[in-house]
Amino acid sequence: MLRTTILAKYSPITMMRLKKNIATSEEGFIFNPGTGDSFSTNPIGTDIIKIFKDGKTVEDVIEIICTKYDVDQKQIEKDLDDFISQLKGYNILD
Amino acid sequence: MTKQLNPLANSGQKIVIAVTALNAVDSPGPGVAVIRAIRECPDFEVRIIGLSYESLEPGLYMHDIVDKTYSIPYPSAGTDALLGRLIYIHNLEKIDLIIPNFDAELFNFIKLRDRLMNIGIRTFLPNLDQFEARDKIKLYEFGKKHGLTVPRDKIIYQVRDLAEIAEQVGYPMVVKGKFYDAVVANTLEQAQRAFYEIQAKWGLPIIVQEFITGTEINIAALGDGEGNAISVIPMRKLYITDKGKAWAGITLDDSTYIDLARKFVEVTKWRGGCELEVMQTIDGKSYIMEVNPRFPAWIYLTAAAGQNQPATLVKMAFGQRVLPFKTYEVGKIFIRYSWDLITDISEFQKISGTGELDGGKKSEVRNSGCGKIQFDNMN
Numbered sequence: 001m002l003r004t005t006i007l008a009k010y011s012p013i014t015m016m017r018l019k020k021n022i023a024t025s026e027e028g029f030i031f032n033p034g035t036g037d038s039f040s041t042n043p044i045g046t047d048i049i050k051i052f053k054d055g056k057t058v059e060d061v062i063e064i065i066c067t068k069y070d071v072d073q074k075q076i077e078k079d080l081d082d083f084i085s086q087l088k089g090y091n092i093l094d
Numbered sequence: 095m096t097k098q099l100n101p102l103a104n105s106g107q108k109i110v111i112a113v114t115a116l117n118a119v120d121s122p123g124p125g126v127a128v129i130r131a132i133r134e135c136p137d138f139e140v141r142i143i144g145l146s147y148e149s150l151e152p153g154l155y156m157h158d159i160v161d162k163t164y165s166i167p168y169p170s171a172g173t174d175a176l177l178g179r180l181i182y183i184h185n186l187e188k189i190d191l192i193i194p195n196f197d198a199e200l201f202n203f204i205k206l207r208d209r210l211m212n213i214g215i216r217t218f219l220p221n222l223d224q225f226e227a228r229d230k231i232k233l234y235e236f237g238k239k240h241g242l243t244v245p246r247d248k249i250i251y252q253v254r255d256l257a258e259i260a261e262q263v264g265y266p267m268v269v270k271g272k273f274y275d276a277v278v279a280n281t282l283e284q285a286q287r288a289f290y291e292i293q294a295k296w297g298l299p300i301i302v303q304e305f306i307t308g309t310e311i312n313i314a315a316l317g318d319g320e321g322n323a324i325s326v327i328p329m330r331k332l333y334i335t336d337k338g339k340a341w342a343g344i345t346l347d348d349s350t351y352i353d354l355a356r357k358f359v360e361v362t363k364w365r366g367g368c369e370l371e372v373m374q375t376i377d378g379k380s381y382i383m384e385v386n387p388r389f390p391a392w393i394y395l396t397a398a399a400g401q402n403q404p405a406t407l408v409k410m411a412f413g414q415r416v417l418p419f420k421t422y423e424v425g426k427i428f429i430r431y432s433w434d435l436i437t438d439i440s441e442f443q444k445i446s447g448t449g450e451l452d453g454g455k456k457s458e459v460r461n462s463g464c465g466k467i468q469f470d471n472m473n
Contacts, residue, residue: 021347023425033347033424035309036330 006081012059016052016084017094024049030092039090044069048083052093110187111408112143112215115195116153116160121339122391122430124195126153128404129160131397135405143187144453145194149446155437157453162187165449169199176202177209184215191216191411193404195388198273200225218411220319220365220387227362228385230301231272237382240361242354244382245373247303256285259302268303271296276338278305306383308375312340314389314396315355316403318410319365325401325419326355329392332427340392340430345399347424354380367393367403392428399426 018024023031028046030039041049044065051061058080065076087093111132115123129142144163146154154163164183167175183189192215194203203210204225207217219225227236237244245268248259260267260282269288270276273296279285289300309330316325328351333342355370367389373381389404396403399422409416445451 021424031425035348036332036344036346 006058006062006077006084009081010058010084013057015055015057016087018049018053019092019094022092024053032091035091037090039092045083048080049087108139108141109408109412110141110143110190112145112183112187112189112192113160113195114145114147114166114193114199116144116146116151116156116163117148118152118156120335120432121337123151124389124391124393126156126159127391127394128193128195128389129153131394131402131404132408133159134397135402135408137405138408140408141187143183143189144451145183145192146445149442152435154445154451155435155441161453163445163451163453165445169196169202173202173205177206180206180210180215181213184213189215191218191408193217193407194219197387200387216411218319218366218407220317220362220368224362224364225387228368228387230270230384231299233382233384240357242358242361242382243379245304245306247301249299249301250289251298251300253286253289256289256302257282260285263302263304266305268305270301270303272299272301276303303383306373306375306381308373308379308381310334310383311346311351311372311374311380312343312390312392313351313355313370313372314367314393314403315359315364315370316367316406317359317362317364318416319363321360321363322418323356323359324406324410324416325396325403326352327396327399327401327403327422328352328355329395333429342427342429343392343395345395345422345424345426350374350380354382358382358385367407395426395428396422398428399423 019032021033023033026046028041028043030041030049047065047068048061051064061080062073062076066073084093113125113129115125117123118126132140141161142159144154144160145166146163147166147168153160166179192203192210194200200219203217204219204222207219210217226232231249233244234247246263250256250259266278266280267285268276269279269285269292271292275292275295277288277292279288292300311328311330313326313328315323318324328346328348329343330346331340331343333340335341351372354372358364358370369386369390370382371384371386373383375381393403397405401419401422406416441451
């Protein structure tokens with residue numbers, strides 16, 4: 001069975017960049033000053049965004065989150081794929 | 095040498111500014127917000143004269159906002175009636191500047207601009223050509239002429255024209271009155287009903303406009319009359335009332351909107367405040383849906399964001415050269431709220447009976463709910 005994972009979609013060394021001027025807080029609040037949209041995310045989402053902001057790769061995100069939260073890598077890959085799709089859909093990621 | 099802004103500064107007197115549109119109701123006029131912004135400017139002292147059309151405009155009774163109010167005749171009474179009343183008020187108050195804020199009254203004030211100046215009353219308004227060029231009825235032609243994106247529309251005088259237009263613009267279509275009101279119609283029957291309802295309220299013609307979907311952005315701009323936009327603040331409505339008015343909004347950082355407003359001010363050489371109502375489509379087009387020829391009701395947000403447009407207009411009206419603002423705070427939010435202002439029947443009686451209301455006396459009427467009730471004397 002063919003299974004699509006985030007690592008098949010994006011190269012492990014892909015860096016996700018937040019769009020220009022996107023403001024984020026440590027509490028998980030995200031504000032897009034170009035559209036006026038604001039969002040809130042949970043602690044894992046906050047961590048992922050911080051890791052992206054630090055210029056880390058998709059592979060780094062998976063490794064850091066797996067270690068910190070002690071969850072299955074396949075699950076993280078799937079959830080990260082969904083999360084990135086949401087962020088792109090909301091014009092937060094380039 | 096720096097130009098003295100306040101010609102009365104040496105005499106210790108205040109600048110006297112008359113302001114209209116004190117109807118701070120659920121669909122508010124801009125007057126109270128304009129005054130609030132002006133009063134917060136540290137560069138001059140002001141005495142504010144309210145000009146009212148109705149006895150129950152809340153601004154009349156806000157005595158920390160308005161120092162004295164005079165009623166003025168409805169716009170339909172014409173320029174002579176307005177001028178006569180303004181001369182009477184001017185003789186008492188020595189008005190330095192009038193800032194009118196209602197669409198429907200602007201024609202009269204613009205017509206009187208030179209005559210007011212001759213008796214010492216300044217205004218800072220567009221001329222009649224500029225004012226009429228952005229009229230709803232001419233907006234499509236205006237956009238075509240200046241390369242601005244506006245929705246397709248048709249001006250009609252007969253209900254039977256709707257069917258033919260529907261073939262061109264499709265459904266839904268927007269049926270609009272020449273002054274106010276807009277209805278989105280999904281069928282010919284809905285469009286016909288809207289036609290008759292709007293005709294009954296605002297008369298003919300009726301504007302039928304292509305329906306554009308997207309995000310609604312409003313832009314407050316201030317032009318110097320020479321093609322320069324001195325201030326531009328874009329805002330997105332966060333909460334909209336059933337009448338389509340913003341109840342909350344946030345300042346945005348997007349150069350598309352700044353450039354659009356600058357272009358509008360440049361091609362029109364707009365003098366004074368204005369508001370562009372813009373629809374930003376998903377494919378990135380910015381349609382100008384309407385241009386309001388005066389400050390919007392949310393104008394205080396410009397002061398809160400660091401570009402006090404009303405106060406800057408005052409400076410320009412007094413001949414001060416003002417450089418365009420370069421920065422503002424993004425993410426500033428306004429949230430409108432309702433407040434039950436308490437006043438006396440005596441105040442209502444004064445403005446209704448004499449057409450004048452002093453702002454000096456604060457209401458003492460209180461019913462604390464503890465049994466003590468005190469009334470002011472009627473006088």
